[in-house]
Amino acid sequence: MNKRLSLLFLIQVLYLQLSAQVQVKQLLTEGLKDPQSIDNAHPRFSWKLSTEQKNTLQSAYEITVMDGKKTTWTSGKVSSDETLHVPYEGAALSPGKQYSWKVKVWDNHGHTATSTEAAYFRMGITAWKAKWIEPGYQEAASNRPCPIFKTSFHPGKKIASAIAYITSHGLYEAQINGKKVGNGFLTPGFTSYNKRLQYQVYDVTNLLQPGDNNIEVTVASGWYRGTIGWGTDKYGKTLGILYQMEVTYTDGSSETVISDGNWKSGTGKITYSEIYNGEWQDNRITTTNWSGVKVLDIPLTNLVASVTPPVTKHEVFSNIKRIKTPAGEDVIDFGQNLSGFVHFKASGNAGDSIILEHGEILDKKGNFYNANLRTAAATDIFVLSGKGEEYFEPHFTFHGFRYVRVKTKAKLTNIEAVATYSDVPATGIFECSNPMINQLQHNIQWSQVDNFVDIPTDCPQRDERLGWTGDAQAFVQTATFNRNVNTFFTKWLRDLAADQLQNGSVPYVIPNVLGNDAAGSAGWGDAATVVPWTMYEVYSDKRLLENQYPSMKAWVDFIQLNSPKNMWATGSHFGDWLSYKSENRSADTYTYITTQCYYALSTQLVINAARVLGKQEDVDKYTALLKKIKDAFCAEYVTPNGRIMSNTQTSYVLALAFDMLPEHIRPMAAKHLADDIASYNNHLTTGFLGTYLLSNTLTRFGYTDVAYKLLLQDTYPSWLYPVKMGATTIWERWDGMKTDSTFQTIEMNSFNHYAYGAIGDWMYKNVAGINMDSASTGFKKIVIRPRLGGGLTYAKAGYESGYGKIGVDWKIKDGGTFVMDVEIPANTTAVIYVPGKEGKQEVGSGKYHYEAVISKN
Template sequence: MHDTLDKRAPGQAHAGWVAQMVHPLADQGVGTPASFISKQFDLASIAGDEVLAISALGLYRCFINGKRVGDDLMTPGWTSYDARLSYQTYAVADLLVPGQNRIEIWLADGWLRSQLMWGGHPIFNTWGDKIAAIAELRSGENALLVTDASWQSGALPIRKSGIYFGEVFDARVPAAVSSGTEALPFDPAILVAHETTPVRELAPLAPIKSWADAEGRTVYDFSQNMGGYVAFTVTGDAGATVSIEHAEVLDQDGTFYNGNYRTAEARIDYTLAGTGEEHYRPHFTFQGFRYARVTITGNARITAIEAVPISSVTEVKASFTSGNKLVDRLVLNTLWSQRANFIEVPTDCPQRDERLGWTGDAQVFAGTACYLADSHGFLTKWIRDVMVDQREDGAVPHVVPDPTRMQPEHYPGFFGSTGWGDAIAIVPWQLYLHYGDAAILREALPAMVKWVDFVWSISDGPIVNPPRFWGARGFSFGDWLQPKGPSAKPLPTIGDDAAATIYLFITSSLVGRIATITGDKALASRMEKMAAEVKAAFAREFITASGRLCYDDQTSYALAFLHDLIPAEHVEAAKRYFKSTIGRSEGRIGTGFIGTPALLPALVKIGEPGLAASVFLQEEVPGWLYQVKKGATTIWERWDAIQADGSIYNPQMNSYNHYAYGAVCQWLFEGVAGFRPDANDPGFATVVFEPTIIPELSPVAASHDSKNGTIRAGWSMDGDKVRYEIEVPQGARGLLRLAPDYRDAMVDGQPHNGADRELAPGKHLVTFTYAAPQREEIAASRVNARTP
């Protein structure tokens, strides 16, 4: 069953569909056995150019003459199905024979109709209650076979499947024809050629250890948290069962624990046929897990087992190593979280009853995503779904594809949060920076403008005052999951009004810049005027006469400094207040989803690279390296997901595979290794090299496979001497920019005068003297909470 032919045909559009969308009458509805449709057909000869174009409502797998078509997973993928449905195209001549042939298309609930959203208010049949398939087999312009109501149908040995549920498979049940089919009303105009890298299996992982629990069940540790499934080989009697449960962590006493999955059963049940060696892996689901607990009922024995990660991210495009192994593991953890959550849609997590395309997570992580993997098609496709799901008044949903748009009664007002909806502008901007894609800017610009105008309309002015309660128009998540600090005296948190106003400035400024790039001068002028008005209002409303921001927290200062919202007369005082927020938190992070990516770049920008290093490298909670020390192999949702005493945080919202805080890797590439795209010459046509020296990380080495070739940069220290080695790809130019306090700089053996210096393609050596910041001052700032 799993012998595959990867014969995906070139991605040209399949025009002029004549096939019908066909529903198996054997289907009994959501949560019932999966179904198939099939057809026998004759071919006089094989021309060699036969191509199958295929899609489905639900998930499909296709077989021709008993052999699987392609090896893509979770097809046709996940889009806003009522407006955009992907199809795949495969070259299938090798599967066909002269004479009689048989095609069989397996169908399951998938994202279309299995549970979405969480336990209290789950949504079923989100985009429809009938699974169906559409397919055309063509040779040149000739249609050899199309789906229509003459096809037959039957039930499959997959007795139940669901994204959150898992899969139940009874190998004793034959896939036998029992019913006919019906053609559904369907507009083929919504079919779009699959726009992103298909989901595929990655290299499997063998268990590093296993043990029996107190009830005789076997627990396997696959060493790595992932998104994927367990594959196994089993022998035994017909009717014996293998049941698999999944978990990300063990609890405090080393016991299998998956309470944080909430209502997601995340289970696999396999019933043996008793025919000798049987091989199984799920067909229409995936789980987030590191551990698997196996229960065998009856006479059966597992002879082989492995964990198989799956992802739309199939190739790694970057590397980062340093003198700190915890930092290196943090980067690897971020990559694994991206893999697990880049399965067709950039989701928050792959394990619990959620797994949704949260816009806030995606907007903070998009830059990092584009470094670690080729995310061009993946994020472009997702942004198109964001545009589909955007409401008429410009509000962007919290999650995309948005299950609540079709059934709003379950989650009224599930849209419109600043910091989340801004993904409509920030993600395309990252695609422009990394890939030079101006087309996505033009395509998404009208949606960006609608969003900015919506945010302005929340309070009808430049200061945005979001309502407090979920579902109210303009509700904002603010700086989501910001750590509170000591329970005796929690640290201050940015107010929703300041956060929303800052984001209105960020995005109106960005949309003005995008309008300039795309040639819309009138729009650029309007957005620039709006941004200027917001900036002035922010200074009046949120900055005191002494230069202190009113909420006096890390996120306020980080975002305000990074986006130049501090008036010149207040900059020096605000720097001191900013540093004081670090001191009050004892040198630890005090930021949430929107503040964390800005924190370290902002500290470097105000001339405090040593303080940035101190915050980044500290190993207590909250901190990036704390979770690595606790054994994390992916990025956690919460800083304290496992607390210092080993206890597990409240399982109601506690994922161990959330990529958002991994956005710090963008700073590791752009700040520490020191290379980034130039917004004035995007797509890495010009690469800006500007390193931030953190002695504790020496030696640093990083690379990125850009669209213009491989970029390399790394530095090492010998005393106060820095050796910075860089490589400009052959398809690009370099631009060297060194901090003023990097003294005695030499470039390829020639003195450097301190100005930006153009670098030709090839390797270059830069040397300079580095004066470390005063560590005693940094240490004091971690202890003293004095304000200026």
């Protein structure tokens, strides 16, 4: 027995020693795991510490970058607790070359650790040998089949490695020996193509074989040409590819396969494919008449490496419900409104067609409904070859749908819906004791991923799917909780800066496919300041802030030039888009109240950025301007007792959230806001510009109880009304479906629009209590402060920050005892407020348990 106890004791001691050891995990380069191409000459490295020992901080690090087995650069031991975006500071890195790196860390307990696995990155290519090629045949004027480009490659030696660099005018899918290259979908993505065209890089070594290798690249219109944003051929009329494959042999020699005049072009079974209208495939087509190609001498100056993960396949919905509608139609219900496509197997006679029409909702009678898609056909058509069981899946389109109307005589099996969206990591979870709020959180997260399809779109279903700036800036804070969107918005912001007009005005949509007249709206153009600043705050991404700073300034300078006497009261604006209206009452906010408030917000954010970047002259300049903006606002729109012209919830929210009012007036204005909410029987009346700020503003000024009343309201207009009506995503309108189950106008009625889902930010910060100290960035300093209310008896949330998981799990036991478990990641500190206890507790990393007696809410 004594030996057994001694052994158990020894095991326990060893366990405690091992758990106290620090580990280094999740090595990222430019925010990505092992990226295949980086344009930055000084790539940045990030890592996380993992340990069960409390109060652990990094005291020093040493980064080593390797070229094979040769050390390219070492930072030496650097006394620092920094683990985010640490820059490479060695000699110039070679284009196209792959490097590895590792990091050794020291902590404040005397422990050391080195990353057990090396991380990799490859530098972007600069020496392009490939040429743009286009089809050598005459394309049809309409209903154009997808071009296919092909060549063959015969290696004369044993291959050590093969790296392919690919981009296209249009969307491409490449194959080598019949196998798909990479797992990306809708590549090369949506950018302002004439200014910034992404290329992707693939390690294709394992796809090559001795002897002949067949290379094919199929291209579709995508966003490049065809109908996009109520116009056609925005970037060009002819599709093409640029392909370069660098092959290295085991003897050290190399060979390059490029797109040139030796390629062939033709068409195949994809007879039509467009973003809005869907894809047609005809399996009877097995051969084509191959033509040559046109070789173009096009400058390659707009080529850039991809900086964010591609769109990929994610959740698969196979538990379908087959419906025979009152109209006698065959409809499939996948149970979730999603962005993606349907794939299946089918058998039948040659020439049998399978027609799939996509829609988000059933009408009042239970019939298939897709009128809200406007001109988007959203129809996939597949034709059978008649040769046994056949598999179908679209390649170059996506749909927003829950329901699919099926027209066919063929037999369909294995029918599944596949969600496709940008492959950015999930970071947040949230749940509580109210099932309807949990469904709301579900809807928020799904509307986010459904609309994060390479760009932040407004909706995934109708003839739009554009990068509306107002939606993005309103939702970006919530987006950061649910997903790591640092690289996602890095890409989009580069296009924003590229498409920003010469006078500094920002287009309504990015990339700008609506033209230069569609620009300059308050609350929309402010994405130029709001999104970069949010990326800096949440991810501590100073380089992004520095890169976007000229764009931020240009936007504010544009406003200033259009603001005589410091009042922005000119131009066309969306205002508080889709705010509440009824036959008896309207909550319209005077447009130029919104413009002036956003003028102040963007000016403040430029001041913030200038201070971070050490631009004191700009700090002084814009600080003086900001005072004039706020003084002009108060003189024009505010009474001495805190009444604001329009007297709407949004007018008070914007004035309070953006600190437009003198401090002694703010409590009065907050009271007017709360009174207005009460006058609507505890309903919100805000639109796109007011909603995302409403609840946080109420909490800031002591009205958390009112915020909870709004959250729990389940009649129109409210967040839970769509939930009660069966929504699985966030609606564009508060009453997209009316109480009698009829619909809002078909001109604008999306059932998958993330903007109003911005309430998620308040839920993470106040229901769960996960906050960041305003004096820090990247959640280096954390504030845990749950605010009880709404009859909730528990909440559980987790957020995977750049340092690790922040977790909160609280509940109220019978008798009024509050219990909370908190997890703080290594290399951070936290301030914790426990309901029922006065004061606060300052802690380091670790897991903590708290109990307190409270009065049940």
